[in-house]
Amino acid sequence: MIILFLQITFYTILVSGSSLSDQVHQTPAHMYKKPGEQVNISCSHSIQSYNRILWYKQLKDRRQLDFLGYMMGDSGLPETGSGVNITGSANKDQNCTLTVEGLKLNSSAVYFCAARIQCDTGAEAYFGKGTKLTVLEPDHPITKPxxxxxxxxxxxxxxxxxxxxxxxxxxxxxxxxxxxxxxxxxxxxxxxxxxxxxxxxxxxxxxxxxxxxxxxxxxxxxxxxxxxxxxxxxxxxxxxxxxxxxxxxxGVEAEGEGMTREKYLKGTQRLKLSYGVFIAKSCVYGAFVVFLVWKLQGKHNK
Known part of the structure; x- marks a missing residue:
């Protein structure tokens, strides 16, 4: 019954959004291992009166979690056939360790711990951030991106x-x-x-x-x-x-992409400057023409 209850309440627990999730600490975040080796994943919490730590495994491309077992106080209770061992303590500020031995390729998954109080109280569980484990495939060297x-x-x-x-x-x-x-x-x-x-x-x-x-x-x-x-x-x-x-x-220059406001303002400023230069030149040219006409008139009168 406990497995059914946990599966039903899992998604509600995940989206609870409580800050108490920050008081659940799970390490490490990532792990690589070879087939046949073992892993140890640690979980602790600092939530007053909570005395249980639950363990789950989520396979790639699956939303459902597989329940692996739990620790109540100082007693580890792994699920039959789960292939894990649970040791340590689930009490506040203590450390609980999930050990998976004899790793296989299908051991690759994300492992989660969750702290909670007794199941019949209706209290929420608070999850750690997960540990991503990859069991390395033969002839697949670790390669950087x-x-x-x-x-x-x-x-x-x-x-x-x-x-x-x-x-x-x-x-x-x-x-x-x-x-x-x-x-x-x-x-x-x-x-x-x-x-x-x-x-x-x-x-x-x-x-x-x-x-x-x-x-x-x-x-x-x-x-x-x-x-x-x-x-x-x-x-x-x-x-x-x-x-x-x-x-x-x-970023690039805007070529052939239409008139942006910045381009319009710059173009307007250049146009104003060019127009001002044109007016100044016109005034100088006009003054020069007037001077020539005045000189010619002076000679003609003589």
């Missing part, structure tokens, strides 16, 4: 109003294994999340993965050579080491 930022299409939103025009920059990270990556964007030196859309998961092709992220910005920002757009792909490189792989592109 290649990152490239592609400029917007020349045809994108050409006929839209100036105030509505957007340009889409595309960041492609490819050729990496395994798929422990995250993507972020910067405009100038400032990180941005506005207009960012990143694939939910990396796409597998052969022995490696690729992932795509898009950044939509206003045409005004893109048509400015002073603006720099940077895509940063962070790759987990074992031993709690993370490595950044950036690529950048700069």
């Amino acid at each position: 290649t990152v490239k930022v592609l400029p917007p299409s020349l045809q994108e939103c050409r006929n839209s109003k100036d105030s509505e025009r957007k340009k889409t920059l595309v960041c492609v990270a490819s050729g990496f294994y395994p798929d422990h990556v995250s993507v972020k964007w910067k405009i100038g030196e400032t990180e941005t999340t506005e207009g960012v859309a990143t694939d939910n998961a990396a796409l597998r092709k052969g022995k490696t993965y690729s992932i795509t992220s898009r950044l939509r910005v206003s045409a005004e920002k893109w048509f400015n050579p002073d603006n720099k757009f940077t895509c940063i792909v962070t790759f987990y490189n074992q031993a709690d080491s993370y490595e950044d792989f950036p690529d950048e592109i700069r």
Whole structure:
């Protein structure tokens, strides 16, 4: 019955949004292991009166969680056939450890812990941020990503109003294994999340993965050579080491893209200056003509 109850309440628990989730600490965030090895995942909490830690496993491309067991106080109670061991303590400020031995390829998953009080109280459970485990496949070496930022299409939103025009920059990270990556964007030196859309998961092709992220910005920002757009792909490189792989592109001059307000103002200023120079030259030329006429009249009178 406990498994059924936990599966029914899981999605409600995840979206509870309470700040108490910040008091559940799960480490590490990422792990690589070889087949046959074992992993230890730690979980602790600082929530008063909570005395249970539950453990789950979520396979790739599945929303459902598999319940692995739980610790109540100082007693570990793994599910029969789960292949895990649960040790330590589930009390406040203590550490609970999930051990998975004899890893297989299908052990690759995201593992979650959740702290809660006794099930019959109706109290919510609060989840850790998860541990992503990849059991490395034979003959698949760990490979770092290649990152490239592609400029917007020349045809994108050409006929839209100036105030509505957007340009889409595309960041492609490819050729990496395994798929422990995250993507972020910067405009100038400032990180941005506005207009960012990143694939939910990396796409597998052969022995490696690729992932795509898009950044939509206003045409005004893109048509400015002073603006720099940077895509940063962070790759987990074992031993709690993370490595950044950036690529950048700069904005361009607006050629053949219609009249923007900035271009209109600059053009108007140039036109005013040219007109002023023309008037000044005309005045000088007119004065010179008047002088010549006066001289000729003077000679004629003599």
